[in-house]
Amino acid sequence: MYHIISIRDFERRDLDYLLDRAQEFDTGDYRPGILDDKLVALLFFEPSTRTRMSFATAMARLGGRSIGVDSVEASSIVKGETLADTIRVVGGYVDAIVLRHPKEGAARLASEFASVPVINAGDGAGQHPSQTLLDLYTIRQSMPIDGIDVGLLGDLRYGRTAHSLALALSLYGVTLHTIAPGGLEMPANIALELRERGMEVVEHSDVQEAIRDLDVLYVTRIQRERFPDSASYYNVASSYRITPDHLAGVKDRLMILHPLPRAGEIDPAVDRTPYARYFEQASNGVPIRMALLHEVMK
Amino acid sequence: MSTKDPSRGLLVSPIRNGTVIDHITAGEALNVLRILGITGSTRECLSIATNVESKRMGKKDIVKIENRELRTEEVDRIALLAPQAKINIIRDYKVVEKKGVEIPEVLKGVVRCPNPGCITNTNEPVESTFEVLPKGLHCLYCDWLIKDDIANHII
Ligand SMILES: Nc1ncnc2c1ncn2[C@@H]1O[C@H](COP(=O)(O)OP(=O)(O)O)[C@@H](O)[C@H]1O
Ligand SMILES: [Mg+2]
Ligand SMILES: [Zn+2]
Numbered sequence: 012m013y014h015i016i017s018i019r020d021f022e023r024r025d026l027d028y029l030l031d032r033a034q035e036f037d038t039g040d041y042r043p044g045i046l047d048d049k050l051v052a053l054l055f056f057e058p059s060t061r062t063r064m065s066f067a068t069a070m071a072r073l074g075g076r077s078i079g080v081d082s083v084e085a086s087s088i089v090k091g092e093t094l095a096d097t098i099r100v101v102g103g104y105v106d107a108i109v110l111r112h113p114k115e116g117a118a119r120l121a122s123e124f125a126s127v128p129v130i131n132a133g134d135g136a137g138q139h140p141s142q143t144l145l146d147l148y149t150i151r152q153s154m155p156i157d158g159i160d161v162g163l164l165g166d167l168r169y170g171r172t173a174h175s176l177a178l179a180l181s182l183y184g185v186t187l188h189t190i191a192p193g194g195l196e197m198p199a200n201i202a203l204e205l206r207e208r209g210m211e212v213v214e215h216s217d218v219q220e221a222i223r224d225l226d227v228l229y230v231t232r233i234q235r236e237r238f239p240d241s242a243s244y245y246n247v248a249s250s251y252r253i254t255p256d257h258l259a260g261v262k263d264r265l266m267i268l269h270p271l272p273r274a275g276e277i278d279p280a281v282d283r284t285p286y287a288r289y290f291e292q293a294s295n296g297v298p299i300r301m302a303l304l305h306e307v308m309k
Numbered sequence: 310m311s312t313k314d315p316s317r318g319l320l321v322s323p324i325r326n327g328t329v330i331d332h333i334t335a336g337e338a339l340n341v342l343r344i345l346g347i348t349g350s351t352r353e354c355l356s357i358a359t360n361v362e363s364k365r366m367g368k369k370d371i372v373k374i375e376n377r378e379l380r381t382e383e384v385d386r387i388a389l390l391a392p393q394a395k396i397n398i399i400r401d402y403k404v405v406e407k408k409g410v411e412i413p414e415v416l417k418g419v420v421r422c423p424n425p426g427c428i429t430n431t432n433e434p435v436e437s438t439f440e441v442l443p444k445g446l447h448c449l450y451c452d453w454l455i456k457d458d459i460a461n462h463i464i
Contacts, residue, residue: 116429200454
């Protein structure tokens with residue numbers, strides 16, 4: 012049985028394979044109704060509109076159906092019940108389970124108890140592999156990933172999307188540039204793991220210093236609750252905000268990505284520049300999730 | 310608990326049958342017992358000697374457990390705290406088997422994950438599971454890395 016739990020479980024060729032499949036789904040190169048006899052459970056124990064909708068959309072486009080519970084109903088099914096039991100029961104109803112859960116490692120646990128494949132749609136501060144795949148897919152639509160320069164900007168301490176994207180990019184000979192406010196730098200053990208995987212990781216103190224060398228600038232959310240008071244938050248947030256002024260002299264092919272939703276990290280004026288690719292990135296969630304759903308249920 | 314006989318070396322309460330863990334890193338005897346799941350309320354007859362002179366190690370600890378022969382999977386976890394430890398199986402007062410300890414590849418139910426958000430710290434029916442890497446213990450559920458002070462994380 013094939014589960015999709017963590018980007019760490021993937022080798023380069025697995026990622027490339029899934030990206031190729033996503034491209035086929037994206038261009039309509041598949042048999043309509045290919046999953047028309049399949050049913051997926053979307054178990055969301057934590058709110059998420061975007062990820063949940065894009066899985067539901069992907070399933071519908073493949074001709075399959077989804078049943079689901081959102082965080083409110085989910086909290087009532089689990090009244091006194093363990094996730095392990097819920098998974099065993101729901102696994103008896105459906106052909107695959109998509110799980111979002113607040114605890115790290117929840118998807119790995121679910122895969123151990125499920126009689127059907129499990130796809131991790133985010134486990135707390137842990138993994139969110141379909142997000143990473145859609146990030147890679149968006150980059151690959153514009154340029155080969157090998158050997159490019161990618162900047163990660165924002166909260167690199169708690170930001171799980173940044174960590175798992177960095178891990179995936181380490182399989183492509185990418186040079187990583189990290190730009191993070193004091194206190195929100197990438198944890199030493201993650202930076203160590205990236206270097207052990209052969210990745211060059213360059214730390215920068217501000218965006219301006221790095222941006223001209225970048226092919227991709229991946230901006231992540233800086234959360235208010237990471238700061239002791241509003242003043243220090245606004246101070247940091249404003250100095251890490253991307254505005255059109257930052258974009259003078261950048262490479263033509265620079266793409267700015269963001270996992271969305273954004274708070275104030277990117278000035279809306281940037282949306283009108285050719286570098287802004289975050290909405291396209293969001294829509295790539297559908298072909299990626301089509302590829303994942305198809306792969307585990309075909 | 311231990312007495313030293315200058316003519317014969319160490320004489321720590323000879324046992325008829327059981328296990329002697331010798332050459333434990335000095336000061337780690339109590340942690341070794343914890344990692345074996347042997348606590349203060351155990352029914353086993355135990356002798357513990359700490360910081361005794363050793364020709365090979367300077368100082369070492371020794372633990373003797375009567376009427377219990379420890380299995381390999383039980384003892385290998387000792388290697389995390391005392392890689393030099395030697396396990397001696399005693400039958401009828403004689404050492405009948407002697408083996409070193411090897412660091413296991415995976416530790417199940419031995420250390421608690423320090424990450425409060427980890428699924429292994431909930432009421433789910435799952436044991437903590439760490440893979441043992443040169444840089445530390447890696448939680449296979451949440452990816453937390455325990456780099457040092459392993460004794461403090463023993464369940
Ligand atoms: N019957 C016994 N009761 C208690 N301890 C014993 C017994 N036999 C051996 N030992 C202890 O077990 C360890 C290993 O014994 P042995 O193989 O004779 O010595 P060494 O490893 O030092 O050459 C030593 O610490 C020794 O004191
Ligand atoms: Mg000796
Ligand atoms: Zn953990």
